[in-house]
């Protein structure tokens with residue numbers, strides 16, 4: 001499957017360890033697709049503090065807001081999703097207000113595992129009917145599993161009711177080639193472990209989901225040749241300790257060599273341990289002054305890198 005195809009899927013579910021670049025990637029794909037003329041929404045899930053404010057400069061609520069031509073963002077909070085759900089399934093508004101005004105609703109929700117997740121996923125399903133593409137900035141690994149596994153539980157527990165039906169529709173979208181799962185990580189051993197474990201869990205808990213696209217962010221593209229690495233080692237051995245400037249320069253070279261080695265290691269492990277997965281890497285940004293514009297600038301740079309990857313792919 002090509003990157004061009006994966007980045008263009010109707011529903012993108014982006015997860016992975018915290019701080020690895022999920023939000024940045026969601027925003028970058030959103031920008032790229034919107035610029036191509038597709039109607040896109042980038043969604044965050046029930047965030048108390050919006051993660052999308054950084055990349056887009058505006059704080060979304062439950063109702064979508066437009067941040068660029070063709071590009072909307074929203075925060076799918078479960079409470080608003082529940083109100084919308086009740087209004088669409090319970091015919092009389094008076095009854096909806098009664099239900100919502102009733103304290104037992106809160107108790108019911110607290111006691112019903114999966115109620116919140118079902119409301120959130122149902123809202124995401126609705127958005128897929130309204131937009132060309134829905135990009136979901138999912139919570140981090142374990143929390144994402146606990147959301148994505150809920151439709152199965154719901155189908156088993158409440159087979160034919162409205163919740164069961166909705167959950168079946170969610171599963172059918174998950175299992176189709178209109179959905180892509182993206183697992184984001186970094187070239188660090190512990191992070192790679194978490195990525196592998198995350199897929200092992202998801203694969204078991206939500207067998208509908210197809211093999212993910214694995215994104216290695218902040219990767220160091222190999223630039224040093226074998227002989228340059230050897231040269232670094234020889235210089236290191238030959239440089240006396242009382243030459244601090246020379247040692248500092250050498251340290252920078254060793255640092256780069258180390259990053260390149262851990263990137264290579266991470267790439268080969270991911271290809272081996274997440275069977276059949278497409279693995280793509282994106283560079284560490286910022287060395288060219290990319291941080292001046294903050295998160296929005298990182299998003300723009302990453303969007304440009306995505307476009308280059310697609311271009312390279314189409315040429316290959």
Ligand SMILES: Nc1ncnc2c1ncn2[C@@H]1O[C@H](COP(=O)(O)OP(=O)(O)O)[C@@H](O)[C@H]1O
Pocket residue numbers: 017018019020021022023024025051217218282283284285286294295298302
């Ligand atoms: N390729 C990259 N190079 C440099 N900085 C990056 C890169 N990707 C993301 N960042 C920065 O790393 C931080 C964490 O990214 P973020 O997307 O918020 O991660 P997550 O959503 O997974 O917690 C942000 O400040 C972001 O701007």
Ligand SMILES: [Mg+2]
Pocket residue numbers: 019022023024051137
């Ligand atoms: Mg985030």
